[in-house]
Amino acid sequence: MTILRFYQRPSSLSIAFSSRHERSFSGSSELVTLTTRRNQCWRFSPLKSSNGSPLAGASWKDDGKEMPVPKVPDIGSQLAENTVSITVVGASGDLAKKKIFPALFALYYEGYLPQHFTVFGYARSKLTDEELRHTISTTLTCRVDKRENCSDKMEQFLQRCFYHSGQYGSEVDFCELDNKLKEKEDGKLANRLFYLSIPPNIFVDVVRGASRSASSPNGWTRFIVEKPFGRDSESSSELTRCLKMYLIEEQIFRIDHYLGKELVENLSVLRFANLVFEPLWSRNYIRNVQLIFSEDFGTEGRGGYFDHYGIIRDIMQNHLLQILALFAMETPVSLDGEDIRNEKVKVLRSMRVLKLDDVVVGQYKGHTKGGKSFPAYTDDPTVPKGSLTPTFAAASLFIDNARWDGVPFLMKAGKALHRRGAEIRVQFRHVPGNLYKRKFGTDLDKATNELVIRVQPNEAIYLKINNKVPGLSMRLDSSNLNLLYSERYPREIPDAYERLLLDAIEGERRLFIRSDELDAAWAIFSPLLRELEEKKVVPELYPYGSRGPVGAHYLAAKYNVRWGDLSDSS
């Protein structure tokens, strides 16, 4: 029961179960909510994942009897107490300030961090602990639905934050860090997590320094790495090779924060926990799948990094492709991280290598609307004048396996478009021998069903169905069967980083990208990327704030598809 208390945070979400929680466990089946047993699911099952350090991992993921629970601090520790030290390398960076520290605080606030933990910032700048705390405190916020005690909690959290200044390439500096860490760990079983929030060119230096000089002597040591993972197959496998000189596969956690999004997580649940979707999940019923990502702003003076990578590497090859793999994979043997990643790799390896013909690239140009002028991509001072880097791309991909043969998977990603959003659209085929054909007019395409999973903003799932318009005649329209998250789940949805950090701490690898996955993903895109660069393909210009280049429509039309996001008013 202790471990359950650990998860059962007071929240409005738990209405369904919190008050009746204990009963549910003593066998009452009155419960509506299907499960509160997080420990019965993959997370925390002691046997599943083979992590770097089985002992510590197991004690973390034990059945809970000995588990020290943050809110019950006086529980006796029969085992050596364990602790986790999270070192954010590149602590003065933007990502660290905006995402990582706030996510850590949220985890702490919600009681997900172990009782004893230490947060270290590591960077080159000279800062004191106090200065770090001050910087962090400006970005910490409490979840909107639970503001009580926020400042107390923040204070407590900040007391656990420390700073160590050092060079990224210096083993000596990491030795010092190690000493400090040991001091804080105070003889407990030490687990260490390094979050590399640094430019990719120093990944390997840091990994070398940290793994040689600051690895945990008795617990696990894990490294979270953020994209970019190289620029193409070669550079990516080179990076992997270097990382593996110092780390084993199990220690590498390649983050793709899109996989931490609530609705992406839910994709598998939707599909595998419901009878009504799986029968439809194949070329027999699905006409096409669309993965759409759009931002309504440009690089806004921060184009330096972006210009070097472009939208395909920045969004498509990782985020969208990962979603695609999750969407299209066969049923995994279990929910275990390795089983899921095995299936994802299979999908990626069944995919046709992307060709230039199946891709449209675009770049936004300046646009004046309502007296306000929006800059072009190349107006960004951090972007070279003649840059051909695409800020928009659309691609059609195919999975040549039995389930998906011939079904176009269309991807679209762009900056400076007319709206912001990320969604998955599944367009179903026509109803064969449709009795109501005449009611639909000439355009039967408009009468097909569509399942939309809106990842952001306003998380929602809806299924477009044809319905009779109430009234005396027989007129049909397309209505939505809706699940709007904000209505159903009033609680704030946790940020993707929270989930991923927690997973890394828990050794749950489901949402992290394995080396072979990464290789397979690059293999699909590398030839295209090289061709684009070699041929200096000029992107089609589109106005800032528009719906993107017309070419995307032609690409879709080539496979008899219409972009769902441009025809759907909802």
Added chain:
Amino acid sequence: MAVSFPKCPSSPLPPLQTRNRAWLSPLSAPLQVGDSSKWALLEATKRCHLCVSATNGGSAVAPVEPSKKVQDSGPKTTPTDHSTKVENGIRPTVLSSNEFQDLKTGPDNSGRESTVSITVVGASGDLAKKKIFPALFALYYEGFLPKHFTIFGYARSKMTDSELREMVSRTLNCRIDQRENCDAKMEEFLKRCFYHSGQYDSEAHFVELDKKLKQHEGSRISNRLYYLSIPPNIFLDVVKCTSLAASSENGWTRVIVEKPFGRDAESSAALTRGLKQYLHEDQIFRIDHYLGKELVENLSVLRFSNLVFEPLWSRQYIRNVQIIFSEDFGTEGRGGYFDSYGIIRDIMQNHLLQIVALFAMETRTSLEAEDIRNEKVKVLRSMKTLEIDDVVIGQYKSHTRGGVVYPGYTDDKTVPNDSLTPTFAAAALFINNARWDGVPFLMKAGKALHTKRAEIRVQFRHVPGNLYKKCFGTDLDRATNELVIRVQPDEAIYLKINNKIPGLGMRLDRSNLNLHYAARYSKEIPCAYERLLLDAIEGERRLFIRSDELDAAWALFTPLLKDLEEKRIAPELYPYGSRGPVGAHYLAAKYNVRWGDLGAEH
């Protein structure tokens, strides 16, 4: 034309109606259907051309002064469109009187206008007052009635026309979304209402009615609709008189009959035989007002116009289907009629069984009425005759709650003290065909229960090899998908799906993919009687019950009903306002089913 039948060689009215319905300019459509369906509107207008012209193409139809649009598209189309023409039209919204003028009927084959006379036999009754006249007025208000029409009340009581009007006017009301001109419209409507007093079995009185009707019809082609809102024992008398003495000479004559259609297979067959002495099958419109409900109408649309449902629509995916009807009040002093029929005849054998048939039928060849009814008959005939073991009956007893005493069924003065009539019944039915073999169809109907509702619940099977099994706890039954079609109140469709609760854990719950009609369609949903009356006027038989359907329906229930009566089976008593007898749960449990409406989520 599709709607013509032997007795009435030319039936000009339906085409006129179709045209009315089709006459829609997108601007005048108060459609409120949201942006996503703009296309539907446009398409709808396009379609109108098609269906209008189709009627023009029909041979027996008088070509009317067509609007420009129609003329344009007319010649292009072929008469083959007739199959969908009746329903094909779109909601005409309000045809203003100006528009009506525009529809002035031109000379038809015989150079005459047509008219429809609707005679409500039993005009002083409750149903007539509460449902029929208001429905007729609503049709008039919304412009669905033809330009010229006459409404006659017929009953034994002596009344003048103005007394009838006074009586009718009290129950008329306007649709909430269109109150403008209501008084004026009501005035106009009442002027078309007349009364004729007469005995139900007197041909002479019907001859008098015929004369009055002729007077109002003038030289127009007359179509006559009789609505028999009278007790069943005088059905035949009235039908005989109307058909012999007051049939239309040049148009159609149709008779709408309400339940009860007999008490069992024999009496129903006798009634049908009796009716058929005077009427053709296609003159008989047996009404089942449940079939006129919006969501029951939508059932076929949902199933056949969406790809995502039909693959699931079989024993392979569906575990059971529940059809639930409950009322939260008892007979309240009007148990006389009910007591001689009981809930099984009153609700199950007709309303619920019709819904089952619609739900379970195979894909029909077309949307034509006969095709639908053919498929429904097939389902009914594939069904296993109901046995007493598969039925639970109950009767409500009095109950005191919060100081208020609710009466038992037998406390009703109009009910015999020792009545065994069930006020609640639950039954498990099976359809022995390839699609549904082994799938229990559970029905439940009751009075004086804790809620008022009618709904269809489709419970799906477990997910085979469910990966998330461990996340559901021990009760996997709670983790199955369920499609709920709530017919009343608060029309809605929702699909229960398992979803991950947002948050860092992997907890699942059941959420609904929702379509709540009130939120999506702000327009008031028309009353079932409006639809059915309009369909009868248009000769659209889709929602009416054919004789062989009725026979098949009775065949399923008659042995059980006899058994119940012969063995004098005592119903299980349940308190007024409760969830019904416990027996219903045992019955469901026998087939490994849980009633969805009693689940924890409510």
